[in-house]
Each structure stands twice: as C-alpha cells, then as structure tokens.
Amino acid sequence: MNENPADLAPELCLLIAAVLGLVNGLFLPRTSQWRVAAIGAAGAVAGLAAAGVAATRPDLMAFGAFAIDPVTHVTRIVVLASVPLVLALAAAPVRGHPRESEHYVLIMLSALGTIMLGGATDLLVVVAAYLLASIPAYALAGFGKDAPGTEAALKYYLMGAFLGVIMLAGVTLLSGVGGGTAYPRLKAGLPDAPDAVVAAGVVALLAGLLFKAGAVPGHFWVPDVTQGAPPAVAAFVTTVPKIGAFAALYRFGAEALPDGAGGWPVLVAVLAAAAMTLGNLAAFGQDNVRRLLAYSTVSQAGYLLVPVAMAGRTDLAEPAVLFYLGAYAATNLGAFAVVLAIGRDGLHGYTGLLRAAPVTGLALAVCLLGFVGTPPTAVFAAKVLMFGAAIDGGFGWLAAIAAVNTVASVFYYLRWIVPMCRAPDGPFRPARAASIVAVGAAAFSVLLGVGAGVALAV
Template sequence: MNENPADVAPELCVLIAAVLGLVNGLFLPRTRQWRVALVCAAGLVAGLVVAAVDATRPDLVVFDAFVVDPITHVTRITVLGATLLVLALAAGPVRDHPRESEHYVLILLSALGAMALGASSDLLVVVAAYLLASIPAYALAGFGKDAHGTEAALKYYLMGAFLGVVMLAGVTLLYGVGRGTAYGTLRAGLAGAPSAAVSAGVVALLAGLLFKAGTVPGQFWVPDVTEGAPPAVAAFVTTVPKIGAFAALLRFGSEALPPGAGGWPALVAVIAAATMTLGNLAAFGQDNVRRLLAYSTVSQAGYLLVPVAMAGRTDLARTALLFYVAAYAVTNLGAFAVVLAAGRDDLAAYTGLLRTSPLLGLSLVVCLLGFVGTPPTAVFVGKVLMFGAALDGRYAWLAAVAALNTVASVFYYLRWIVPLFRRPDGALRPARAASAVAVAAAVFSVALGVGAGVALTP
C-alpha cells in the first residue's frame, strides 16, 4: 500500500481547480466570470498530462482503497477529456449568467466523483464517490430554472436519493456477510457466505450504480433530464458519470465477487438485454432529437453492460469495456455538440443540414453511424470487442440480442440522417464553439477507430 498524495495527482488537479474557481467567482464581477472557465480548463489539462504520465507507471494501491491501474487510467483520461469538451460547450450558453462560476465548479466536482468511482476498491469509497458524482449533477440539471428543468431535476434527485439509500442497504448487507468493505476482503469473505444474502446485497448495490449508468431499472430520469436540462448539461450527465459507473461495475464484478457469486453474469446479462431493447424501442417514435439521443444513450448503456456481465469470465471484458466507454464518450459528446450548435430540438429542423453547414452535418452523420457501429468509427471497434467478450464468456444468446438491437437501431438513426441530405427549409447559423467541438469529436471518433490497433496494444 502507498500513501503518497502524488499518486492521486489528477484528482487533486481537478479538486484544486474547482476550489480556485469557486474562490475566484466570489470576487469577480459578472462580466468577468469567464475567467473561472479558464481556471477549470487549466486544471483539467494539468490532470490529463499527469494522468498520461501515470499511465506509464506500474499498478499500485493508494490509501488502501484507491487503485491506480488500467481501469483507473482510462477512466481518468476519458473523464478529463470529456469534461474539457463539456466546458467548451457550456462556456457560450452560460456567459454572464449570475451563477456562471458555480456552473463550471459543479461540472468539475461531478467529474471528480466519476474519476473516484472508477478507481475505488472499497464499498465505502464507492458510496462517497457516488454522492460526489450525483449531487452536483442534480443542481446542474435544474440550472435553467424553467418548468421542464425543475421537473427534470426533481425527478433526477428523487430517483438518485432513493436508489442511493437502496445502494447503502446493499453495502451494509455485503459488509455483514463479507466481513469487510475492501474488495480483497469481500472476495474472500463472500466465498463462504449464504448465496441468498450475497445476491440480495449485490442487487441492492447495483441499484445505485445502474442508476448512475442510466440502465434498466434506473433509466427513467434519462429522457426527462436530457430534454429539460441545458444541452451542455445533458451532454455531461449522459456521458461523464456513466464512465465512472461502468468502471466501478467492472471493478466490483471482477475484484470483489468470487466467480459466479450473486448470480452476477446472468443478472447483469438480463439487465443488459432489457436495457438495450427498451432504449431502442423507445427511440423509434421520437421526434425530439434530445429525447432520441436520451434513449440512444440508454441502448448504448445496454451494450456497455455486456462486458460488465462477462467480468471474471473472460480477459476480453476489461479491454472491451474500457475501449467502448471511451468510444461512447466522444461519440455522444459529438452528437450533443451538433444539437447545441444547431440550437434546435425538432427532428425536422435538421433537414438539409449537410447543405447549409457541411462540416456540422458530416460530424452528425459520423456520430450517428458511430452509434450503430459503422467502421471505421471507434464504436465499431468497441462493439466488436463487446461481441467477442460475450462469445468468449459463453453468452452467445446475449451477443445475438446485441446484434439484433444493433440492426434495429439503424432505423431510428436513419430517421435523423436521411433528412440531412434533402433541400434545406431555411438558413442555419450554427454556434462556432459547439461546431468546433462536434467536428473535433467526429474526427477523434474516426481516429480512435482507425488507430485501435495502437490503442489496444499492451
């Protein structure tokens, strides 16, 4: 065990930037609060640099509850990069807002919670990280203070609070039967514990993490928050907290549970199948692009659960999840950046986008086809790895369900893609910053897919 604070330097960079941003915001006039965005961005960039350096070092355990390994490295880099893009998306819409500084600080604190989720190897730290990732996000969801935003924030908060309590009950039960909260202790203690008690504890613990991941049965907040919250916030809550949640699920399933304990593979596999199917079916009839993207994120969460279900059954599970979660993050942010750049939520309003704004339209096509899993995008590689993990883990039926859902998803993505090629109904002046983020995300999605061989080399 190591107790050197420098080993959590990326997290410290984010925390220090958040504190400095909050303090600066207290004294800056409203027209100069944009400087807080620069402070926060500097902290994220510094965290990225340190995280990249740390990724070259051997694995270690910090403070007996914080693991620095490949899961942590990917979580850190993906969360920091995604949050940096979100700051770029949010800077324009919240400029000169009375609570502009708080907006940036809340984003950083929630991102810090997501980073801690991915690195935690103790149930008590997982709970603390869950709360840190959740509470700032509740405030962000209601930041617009309109009727839809307030309703969405209230639903988000109430579901999170309830499922968080259920999660705490699961932690208590697992602590009682496993004689500890550290993952190593749990793995040894749960081996001889009553299977019914272990299963009940696992199900209760999953309630909170699956809520954060936006999967069945905790997915009800996703469409409402995505539609009611500001677009940049919607992009954030459907991307960054999910990264930490899936990393935490993978670590718990592979490090804390004995093989097959609590019915983990079958339970998570059934949830994965239900999540991807429900998300795709609900997306078919959506005419609001934000709700369409919301249900798209639900279906993508179902695919991401497939390697989680295979944790402990195949070595491909970790590689599949880590690559897929990075691919999903950049693709999802790119799609939301297009929505923010266009400033329109109606599906019909995107008619002719490829003619009025070719780069923005092409970026949207790349992101939507990326969600399907079209080569050479990054999600294509992620889905190939996901199918490989399911087959290697002897869950061929789950791979078949994922394949059918992938084919079905083509139809509702095409409902958005086809009108882009038609004659435009009117002129469109997209926001420059959001357009730049969309183009950058699309380029990075293709680059990550093309360079997957390099990225996946040990």
C-alpha cells in the same frame, strides 16, 4: 499500499481547479466569470497530463482504497478529456448568468466524483464517490430556475436519493456477510456467505450504480433530464457519470465478487439485454432529438453492460469495457455538441443540414453512424470487442441479442440522417464553439477507430 499524495495528482489538479474557480468566482465581475471555465479547463488538461504519466508506471494501491491501474487510467483520461469539451459547450449558454462560475465548478466536482468512482476498491469509497458525482449533477439539471428542467431535476434527485439508499442497504448486507468493505476482503469472505444474502446485496448495490449509468431499471430519469436540462448539462450527465459507473461496475464484478457469486453474470446479462432492447424500442418513435439521444444512451448502456457481465470470465471483458467507454464518450459528446450548435430539438429542424452546414452535418452523421457501430468509427471496434467478450464468456445468446439490436437501431438514426441530405428549409447558423467540439469529437471517434489496434496494444 502507497500513501503518496502525488499518486492522486490528476484528481488533485481537478480539485484545485474547482476550489480556485469557486474562490475566483466570488471576486470576478459578471462579465469575466468565463475565466472560471478557463481555470477548470487548465486543471483538467494538467490532470490529463498527470494521468498520462501515471499510466506509464506500475499498478499500485493508493491509501488502501483507490486502485491506480488500467481501469483507473482510462477513467481518468476519458473524464479529464471530456471536462474541457463540456466546459466549452456550457460557456456560451450560461455567459452572464448570476451563477455562471458555480455552474463550471459543479461540472468539475461531479467529474471528480466520477473519477473516484472508477478507482474505488472499497464499498464505502464507492458510496462517497457516488454522492460526489451525483449531488452536483442534480444542481446542474435544475440550474435554470423555473425552467423546464426543474421538474426533471426533481425526478433526477428523488430517484438518485432513493436508489442511493438502496445501494447503501446493499453495502451493509455485503459488508456484513463478507466481513468488510474492501474488495479483497469481500472476495475472500463472500464464498462462505449465504447465497440469498449475497444476491440481495448485489441487486441493491446494482440499483445505485445502474442509476448512475442510466441503464435499466434506473433509466427513468434519462429522457426527462436530457430534454429538460440545458443541452450542455444533458451532454454531461449522459456521458461523464456513465464512465465512472461502468468502471465501478466492472471493478466490482472482477475484484470483489467470487466467480458467479450473487448470480452476477446472468443478472447483468439480462439487464444488458433489457437496456439495449428497451432503449431501441423507445427511440423509434421519438421526434425530439434530445429524447432520441436519451434513449440511445440507454441502449448504449446495454451494450456496455455486456462486457461488465463477463467480468472475470474472459480476458476480453476489460479491454471491451475500457475501449467502449472512450468511444462512447467521444461519440455522445459530438452528437450533443451538434444539437447545441444548431439549437433545434425537432427532427424536422435538421432538414438540409448537410447542404447548408456540411462540416457540422458531417460531424453529426459520423456520430450517429458511430452509435450504430459503422466502421471505421471507434464504436465499431468497441462492439467487436463486446461481441467477442460475450461469445468467449459463454453468452452467445447475449451476443445475438446485441447484434439484433444493433441492426434495429439503424432505423431511428437514419430517421435523423436522411432529412439532413435534403434541400434545406432555411438558413443554418451553427454556434462556432459547439461546432468545433462536434467536429473534434467526430474526428477523434474516427481516429480512435482506425487506430484501435494501437490503442488496445497500449
């Protein structure tokens, strides 16, 4: 155990940036509130540098409940790299808003909770991190007063509160029969506990974490919030919180549960199959691009659950989860950045985009094909690892379902891509900042895919 606060330098950088941003927002004139976004981006970059340094050091346990290991390193790096991109996407839409600085601070605080969620090795810390990641996100979803997102935000909040209470019940059950809340204690105590109670506790805990991950059965908020909230907020809530949720799910399965306890592999595998299938089926008929991306994120959550189900069963599970998180974050942020840059929600609104704005259109095509798993994008390498983990873990049937869903998903992504190649119906004037984010994210997705071997070796 290590109690050196410097071990939490990445988290402290983000926290300090949030506090400084909140304080500065009290005194800055409305026309200068953008500086809070600059403070947040600087804090994230500083935290990213600290996370990179920490990744070169041996693994350790900070304060007895926060692991600093490869899972935490990837969570830190992906979240902290995503924060400046989200702040850049949010800056133009909220400029001049009376609560502009609070908007940026809420993004930073939710991101901080996400990182804590990924590194927590104690159920009580998981609950605290869940709340820190969730409550600012609820406020962000309903940020525009009387906007279309208000109803979606209420649904988001009510579902989060309800499933959060169920998660607390699961924590109570598991700590009662396991003799504690720390993962090592649970690993030692749960083998002697009644199987039915352990299974009930696992299911209840999954309720909260799957809500955060936007996976079945906690996915009902995803399409409404994605369509109703501002596009930058939609990009954030469908990307960043998922990173911490999947890291927490994998860590719980690998470090807290004895092999097969609570029916973990089969339960999570069934949920993975349900999420990828339901997400794809629901996306087929969508004409609103934001709802299409929403159901796409549900299906991607299903793919991510495959290596989570294999936690502790194969050595491929951990690299599959971690690499997929990085690949998914870049691809999803890139796709949402194009939606924000173009400012249109209907599929027909993208007709001719590749001809009228080739760079932005190419970035969108790369991201959409990346979701499918087209080489050489990063998601292709991630899906190869995912299939390998499922087969090596003895769940060939799950790999087959994932393969069928991957092929089926091509249909609705092509519904968006094909019209982009036609003659444009009118002019396109993509927003510059969002276009830059989109191009950068798409380029990173390709570079990460090409350099997958090097990235995995590190």
